[in-house]
Amino acid sequence: PETGSLSIIVLGASGDLAKKKTFPAIFHLYLQGFLPPDEVHIFGYARTKISDDELRSRIRGYLVNDKSASHLEDVSKFLQLIKYVSGSYDAAEGFQLLDKEIEKHEISRSSQEGSSRRLFYFALPPSVYPSVCRMIRKYCMSKSDLGGWTRIVVEKPFGKDLDSAEQLSSQIGELFDEPQIYRIDHYLGKELVQNLLVLRFANRFFLPLWNRDNIDNVQIVFREDFGTEGRGGYFDEYGIIRDIIQNHLLQVLCLVAMEKPVSLKPEHIRDEKVKVLQSVLPIKDEEVVLGQYEGYRDDPTVPNHSNTPTFATVILRIHNERWEGVPFILKAGKALNSRKAEIRVQFKEVPGDIFKCKKQGRNEFVIRLQPSEAMYMKLTVKKPGLEMSTIQSELDLSYGQRYQGVTIPEAYERLILDTIRGDQQHFVRRDELKAAWEIFTPLLHRIDRGEMKPIPYQTGSRGPAEADELLAKAGYVQTHGY
Ligand code: BG6
Helix, strand or coil, rough: CCCEEEEEECCCCCCHHHHHHHHHHHHHHHHHHCCCCCCCCEEECCCCCCCCCHHHHHHHHHHHCCCCHHHHHHHHHHHHHHEEEEEECHHHHHHHHHHHHHHHHHHCCCCCCCCCCEEECCCCHHHHHHHHHHHHHHHCCCCHHHHHEEEEEEECCCCCCCCHHHHHHHHHHCCCCHEEEECCCCCHCCCHHHHHHHHHCCCCCCCCCCCCEEEEEEEEEEECCCCCCHHHHHHHHHHHHHHHHHHHHHHHHHHCCCCCCCCCCCHHHHHHHHHCCHHHECHHHHHEEEEECCCHHHCCCCCCCCCCEEEEEEEEEEEECCCCCCCCEEEEEHHHHCCEEEEEEECCCCCCCCCCCHHHHHCCEEEEEECCCEEEEEEEEEECCCCCCCEEEEEEHHHHCCCCCCCCCCCHHHHHHHHHCCCCCCCCCCHHHHHHHHHHHHHHHHHHCCCCCCCCCCEEEECHHHHHHCCCCCCCCCCCCC
């Protein structure tokens, strides 16, 4: 591992994302010893004119998760590593100052190899990405005489459609090379998402079954039991497809559907993901159901006539030898009856059903990403007892039970560590992003033009009934407990 000075610069340090996700993730890495205090310096940068201590006290509440003296001491020590610099996102002054501050720390470690490692985390609205990139390029790059690197971590939304995303990619691409750009999709940092390749390619069980001959349909589902609270302004501009489906769920689809990569090298994995995306057929209007929860427009930051979907079910069809004819049903919604994200792989029925058990349901393999990570297989067994009858039961691997005492890392924590280590496997490559936008842009444009309208649904419901009808039409057979 490299040594020397490592600077983590959180841009947009006083914003919500930084406070709720970025700083806590950095703190957890610190607690686990991944960020040695004699090497690491953390900088917050934003427009607000506040002192170091003010920033520290704003973040503090998000770090403290128990009241023990040793934990509180850790929090205080960590906060002392944070320095705040204020400045605008498009003027030289702030960035020159930031560079000076970083350099001060680097000099003290300059005898070490790789003493100018600079990681810029963009907890910012994408509208300022181009100017911030220009400023970093001009004033804040790592000092080559000290050795090291400069990397940038950018958050979605990367554009609003194919053209705007490509424009943003080109603007950033003129200033940074692809190996320096980490496009984060935090779903790729979730434990069970990271498990997908292992599951598929290290288990003989799945190899012969994972195809159109055996699988009837695949569902990738995201539900939240709360609305857009406090984020109405942002959300209304983007909607559920851009917020969840085009990125998080599509990334999961890639890992479920891709072919085996040549190796685990990031480029090999991403090559296979791109192929899947490029094989997706144009979305048909009749395979889309949009919804909007009642009460969404009561948010003062949402326009009264908003046409933005807060729920969508979209069927994607992959045109290749493995998946022809298998619907991939992507479903996401806010203000529903539960908070859950899961993948449901439903198998075809057994030909020649001598037990007459078809009505009890099909084999189904469920991977629950959250909450309570688990994988379970629904299968038919003999009902215990004297009678020869059958019931549906489950082979269940619940992480909480099986791996007691193991803490599952937060997605952001893992991904920030990857950026420090220079591993791009779990980040989205430029061509991958482009292919993802190609799939959804025509549909998004139709919605933006008001040609497709969301169906109202009640807060706390399953979403519009039309979505369940679409599922049934696609071949999904409801099983017990779903
Ligand atoms: C974010 C979306 O990317 O993911 C939010 O912008 C959503 O709208 C969040 O709430 C969900 O993340 P998680 O990890 O809680 O499922």
